[in-house]
Amino acid sequence: MIWRVEIKQKAGVFDVAGAGIQKDIVDLGVNFVHKVEVIQVYNIEGSISEGQVTRICRELFVDCITQEYAYCRLNEWRVSDAKAAADRRAIEIAYNPGVMDPVEESALKGIRDLGIAQVQAVRRARRYLLYGNIPAQDLEIVTSKVLSNKLIQHVVTDPRGQKTFLFAKPKESFALIQVDLLGANDKKLKATSHDGQLFLNLNEMKAIHAHFKKLGRNPTDCELETIAQTWSEHCYHKTFRGNIRYRENGKTKTRLIRNLLKSTIVKATKEINKSWCVSVFHDNAGVIKFDKDMHVCFKVETHNHPSALEPFGGANTGVGGVIRDILGTGLGAKPVCGTDVFCFAPPDMDFAELPPGTLHPKRIMKGVVGGVRDYGNKMGIPTVNGAILFDKRFVGNPLVYCGSVGLIPKNRVRKKVRKGDLIVVVGGKTGRDGIHGATFSSGELTENSEVVSSGAVQIGDPIQEKKVLDALMQARDKNLYTAITDCGAGGLSSAVGEMAGRPSKRGSVLGARVDLDKVPLKYQGLNYDEIWISESQERMVLSVPPRNWKAFQEIFAGENVEATALGEFGGSKRLELFFKGRQVCDLDMTFLHNGVPKITKEAYWHSPKLARPRLSKSVDLNIKLREVLSHYNVCSKESVIRQYDHEVQGASVIKPLAGARCDGPSDASVLAPRLGSVKGIAISNGINVRYGMIDPCWMAASCIDEAIRQIIAVGGDIRQIAILDNFCWGNPDKPDRLGGLVRAAEGCYKAAAGYKVPFISGKDSLYNEYTQNGKSLAIPGTLLISAIGIIADVTKTVTMDFKNPGNLIYCAGKTYDELGGSIYLDTFGLLGNAVPKVNFQQGNKIFTAVSKAVKSGLVRSAHDCSEGGLGAALAEMAFSGGYGATIRLDKVPYKGKDKRNDTVLFAESNSRLILEVEPGNQKKFERLFQGSACAVIGVVDQTPGLVVYGLAGEVCIHSTLDVLKQAWQRPLQG
Amino acid sequence: MSQGKVKVIVLRTAGTNCDHEAAFAFESCGARPRLVHINQLLCKEVHLQDFHILAIPGGFTYGDDLGSGRILANELRLKLGEDVRSFIEAKKLIIGICNGFQVLVPAGILPGAAEGAGFAQRATLTNNDSGKFEDRWVYLKVEGNSVWTQGLGDVVYLPVAHAEGKFVPADDGVLAQLKQNGQVAFRYCDPRGGKPVYPENPNGSVDDIAGITDKTGRVLGLMPHPERHFLFTRHPFWTRLSLPAGKAGPNGKYGHGAKIFENGVQYVKKHLL
Known part of the structure; x- marks a missing residue:
């Protein structure tokens, strides 16, 4: 049986949610809605009595002082809105099946706490009552642009239609799918990549073809997916690691760059050779020395593509992802602060200028800020630094940079999987969310992206990640595991693949054997390949020696976090997956990690012909100073900063807002993360796309200079600063885009070496282009430099x-x-x-x-x-x-x-x-x-x-x- | 546990996140704090009665999914109600900060049971009038006569960071009782202690109430975070203030929030050890 509960604010109580929605509707340019009421709907499935429903309402769902409720059996629910006045419309929105709603899990726990055991499912919906004379067309716009996002939600036309909220029983049998590569010609290979959303080019498909031809068999879909994930631009950084033929300004001479990363960013760090650099470029985050007991690590990631489609969810999981990078650094660091930088189109952009399929920048900004706020605040990690940059060319591709800083004990920096260790996944369950995220972000967005790549949207659950953090720190301090990595892009396929051993000069390749049936699922019915590549959030993979398994399980159980052994790391040098007793993947680890054909890309840099501007002699500088201060890139971001908890953990010494009225723009933020100690860190960033339109080389140098001098401004020391690079660029297969990227990377080298400030980590997000009617709109080449400085005594800042x-x-x-x-x-x-x-x-x-x-x-x-x-x-x-x-x-x-x-x-x-x-x-x-x-x-x-x-x-x-x-x-x- | 130590239980569960700084504050005042997961109390691995002070720190327990603090409030009320009651009867101390306050109120522990009745909710902490989460510093007028607020001075400066901190009593009777019994511990005010306007009252609380106690003054709940102004350098414009020369006084090394923790520890030393 299903009971339906409706909850709304009592008369006279301010409906915050309704007022917020009403404001969003006005912002959208729709003026017919003068009031909005929000009704929370809970559908409770299970054989419980009316008395029990009342108790659940009064003691759990409803704040009886400000809210009132009504309930009925779902099949007896009446559309009370039908008779409503002509000036009222009701729209009910619910999550799509399979989209995880953490509130439902909390509700189930809360109900069990009341001693009511028979409830099987709780499903939420929201019912909006819109007051005003609203034309049907506007109602449609409001529904699709404010009330719901069709990627994760749908309109409920008649709630009574729902007979059950439980998922169907799993199928007992499954079909192992083999992809016909052996008989495929080039055209077919291309089509296979395209249709399977593999985003592999023809050369790569041919390399796979050759590999399997040697084996005399076709790959399974799972094998092909695994290769696509591992070889994706997102995971493998083919552009930065490949060959580039670079040519400048009409010259005929080309220069061959072998591995752009090693010849610029990494080169600078090697030359500078700071003794305080502990671990650079090879772990999830860069690690430097902090004090006598601790090191500090720093990582900045991007989450652009998901944020373009679902701003809240995209930014939310972006923050969650970079925090997991910190949890997965060494044997696990404790996050102490976050920094988040965004690039949007201007918030006052005309709706008529928006390309089809894109969201308005104001909505994107609101969603992104909300997503960061939600995850950071709920994790209890202060968001202390950031920037927001506005430029029209970000309209189809907003940029969302999420950074996290962590502290790690000195003796927990090294990790090494050992033969025989259990492969353990901890944290969230696995569902269909985020499938194809890694490959999706390695291609361009189009007006159809929101339809085609809907599976790429992920929903975050910060409390789950907080629980993982709490348990993990205990297990780390008891030394119960040998290695850890985050489950990010590519899901288990990337995490397990990486841990099983990327062949290196020193380390030997191991191998992994995984039973996919053991992976805890959100709901039944997932196929083996979905389980393997799902990017469900809040999961970490660890290698646990069998003798520690019991103690490990106890710690995680104590924090109510699921921990499951999926298989073991062995010496087979193969990646072997099993599902319902059958082998579904058997890949040679060496081919998986070293088989990518090295590519050569063309790059061309042409300096733009720009004239020196002529300005009138009689400019009123009073007016101009105000215009400069009012420029979106200069003006106060207080309304955003206040929404972030920038003081949790009690360590903030220089807050993002300073001055006599706590509203001035601080340069770097300063924290003293070990309470009681005066040793601190300063965090800053440098970003400016307009310089790059003139010359990306000097843009890079300027960004580095800015990030450094912000730390100097609070009292930092240039000998104690490390930086991170984050390139967001257009399609690197286009020579002009890549030419700018090369120049920017070379500017990075020049400035880092010039200032003797080392890079310790970095990331790139390429293919930030939006294709519409065959025409491509690229973002301006954007480089974020994030900096961290060690402060000897914060009381001197x-x-x-x-x-x-x-x-x-x-x-x-x-x-x-x-x-x-x-x-x-x-x-x-x-x-x-x-x-x-x-x-x-x-x-x-x-x-x-x-x-x-x-x-x-x-x-x-x-x-x-x-x-x-x-x-x-x-x-x-x-x-x-x-x-x-x-x-x-x-x-x-x-x-x-x-x-x-x-x-x-x-x-x-x-x-x-x-x-x-x-x-x-x-x-x-x-x-x-x-x-x-x-x-x-x-x-x-x-x-x-x-x-x-x-x-x-x-x-x-x-x-x-x-x-x-x-x-x-x-x-x-x- | 050793004799003669002030023992503080800092209660945590899924989504608690100001536990370390609360523990640091108590520890700096000479107490021995212990972070305890509610599971440890429920399975009786740890016992509430072994402690002198119960601190429920800030955070988003269970995501605040069904209203802030609600689920933990129910766990306290339904599963640990007897233990909490005898803890209070033993004249021990409770402090709930931010989310901890949001737990104590729906649990009915604050403002406290009516005469002879059990714990029942008589007030709420609901959505800020601004409709959003805000992190900002507020001036607070110190009132009442709680053990927690002795010697704090007239006005203190502390940060708030919440989306649901608007204090609303169930009815006028509850409000009248609070005033009559001196249960209002902190009111938002302007920098001089006068009547505040937004954002000085950051959430629209009825009667500008920021924190209350039970009738005994030993159970305190407040939305602002004293543990975030435990040290002087956490003041938002400490760089404008001159550090007092010589000894580190309450406003030298320590900030406005420190005295609250010190009061708790001193009370235990004087009355319970």
Whole structure:
């Protein structure tokens, strides 16, 4: 029997959910809905009495102070809305069968806690009552764009139609599918790859064909899938590891790059050779030294494709995924904070401009922020740093970068699977979700992606992952397992395949034998290949010596986490899978990991022909400063930051919001993650796509400079900073896209080597293009540099807000006439050509001097000068501190032909910081900067206004702080 | 367990996540905290009566899936009700922070049973008026006469981080009783202790109530996080404040939240050891 319970807010109680939906509908441009009511629906299946239903409602589902409820037998439910006034429509939305809803599991537990044992299933739905005279067409739009996402949900037309919510019994037999490759020609091979969503190219298909021809048999579907997962761009990084023939600017000479990664990023790290780098590039995250007991590890991932289709779920599982990277580093690290960076199209984009099949950027942003908030907050991991960048070209491919930092005991960094260890999966159950995620992200999105790749959407369950974390830390500290990895893209196939041994010079290949029947399933009816490649979330794979198995199980049971042995690692050097007693996969590990044919891609870099912009001589800089502050890429992100718990774990020393009213934009965030110790870490990032439109090489160098100087600004030390690269690029099979990528990678080498700041980990997400009617829209080549700095004593750090009237304001670092790619030119709709460059020697001197000054207590506030230049930095420091400033542009260390106030004020030259120093410390401070460009450019005022004198001594800006602050706060407020 | 130690049980379950910092706070005040999973209490591997202070920390227990704190509240009420009752009767202390407060209220442990009755829910913590999760710092006026709030001063500054923190009593009678009995421990206020507006009252709580006690003052629940302002450098603009010279006083090394934990520990030392 099924009981249906409906719950709504009592009259007079504010319906938060309804009001939120109503706002979303207005944001969509539909103005006919003036009120929305939300009704929570629970369908309870099982033989329980009416009294028991009442008890479940009163003691579990309903907050009797603010809510009221009604229940009935589902088949007796009446459409009470039918008779409703003409101005009310009811829409009921439920999850699709198979989509996991964690609330249902909690409900089942809650019901058992009440002592009611007969309930078999709880299924939720939401019923929306929309008030207003709504045209049918708009109702359809509202339903599909606000109330539901058809990838995971559907409209319930008549709830009474549902006879049961239980899944059908499993089939006893199954058919082993073999794919006919032996008899296939090239055309057929291509079709096999395409139809099976394998995203393998012809060469790769041919290599597989040749391998099986030698064996004299066809592969099973499962074998082919395993190869496709392992060889996917997502897992194998074919572009970065392959050959590239690179040619520049009309030259005929080409240069052959063998392994772009090793010849740029990895090369820099090897040359710098820092003794504090513990584990770089080969584990799930980069590991560096922290203190006498602990190391710290850092990883940033992307989750772009899933977030384009289902923003909340995509970002949610993106965060969950990168946290598992940290859990899977070494023998498991404890996550201490997160950083999340997004790129969207502007939130005010016209609906008419949206390509078909894409979601509006405002909806994407709301979903993505919600997804990050939900996972981070529920895991109890503070989200302390981030950035949001807006550009129209992200409309079809938003970017979602999720980063996580963890602490790991020094003696838990190395892992090694041993022969005979059990293959153990812990955490969530396996379902159909996320099938083909790895291969899906290795191809372009099209207007049909949301239909074809619907299985690629995953739903997260942060509480499940929190339980895994809690259990894992105990098992780790008792040394109960020998290795661990996360179950991410490719699911078990990647995790087990990787652990069974990627052949290396030192290590030998093992082999694995897995009984797929043993994998705990969310529901029956999954086929063997689905079990094997499913990307269901919150799972980790471990190798557990049999003698530890009992103790291991006890710990996980104590935290109510499922732990299951699936088979064992052996010495067969083969990957052997069994299902219902039959072998469904038998692959040679060496072929699996080394059989990818090396590819050679063409790359071509052509510098864009860009003119130097001509600007009018009489620009009102008061207006322009406000426009710069209001630019989406500069303005306050407070409404987003406040939704993240950025203080849980009690370690935040410099929070993302600083100043007298806790609303100024901090540079790096600082944490002291071991409570009671003053040793800390600083986290920052650098990202800027507009420089890359001029030259990706200097874009890369600028991003690295920005990430470093944000850490310097809080008091970090350039000798103690490590960085991560994250490339999001268009289709690398197109030579122009790949040419830009090569230049950016070479810029990374140049800057890392120049500053002696090593890369410790990285990631790339390619194929970020959106195809519509055969026309391809690529994202601008985007590089995120994430940085982590070790802080010796957090009590010596500084924030960016002005502290005291009368203090001197210094500008450290030279300004050049580098307006190219600046926010200032963007306010005119211009790009310019003079991209900011980096002088590493000068930069190093500045950074070293600033570190010393901060450490010696000579600096009261420091702010990094980046997007929006001096103008934005000074305004931010002033309104965050609540004190004004008088500035003289003729005192700014400046070198350039262009003697214009706006150039000095808004150029985004690198390696610059603004510093506040007490007059009494002037001499001591200046001594540190001998031989560097550093000058007093003004003074902090009691009066809350910003006054700037131009190069000719005239007043060029005179504005109250309120006006500037409002301009900065308004665009993304609430 | 050793004699003469103040023993604190920091109760955790699926989705608890402020347990370590709560334990750190108690430990720094000289207590011996122990993180205990509710499963350990249910299977009687650990006994509530062996402790002096029960702390229910923040987090999202069971995902707050059926209303914040609801499922853990039911477990306490239905499976450990007797133990909790005798714990309170033994004049021991309970503190529920954020999600812990959201557990104590639906469990009926706060504001506490009416005369002669069992635990029954008499108030709720519901959706913020802003409709969203917010992490921000708030000024709190210290009221009442709880053992937990002795010597805190008039106004303290602590962070909140929640989506469901709006305190609503079941009816006017409950509110009148709270006031009459001095059970209101913290009210949101403006920086000078005056009447707050949003976001000073971050969630729209009735009568600006941020924290309450039971009638004895020994059971405290509050939405703000004192453990997040245990150390001075966690103050959101500590870089604007000068560190007091010399000894680390309550506002030197320690922040505004520290005194609350110290009070709990001192009470036990004085009355229960």
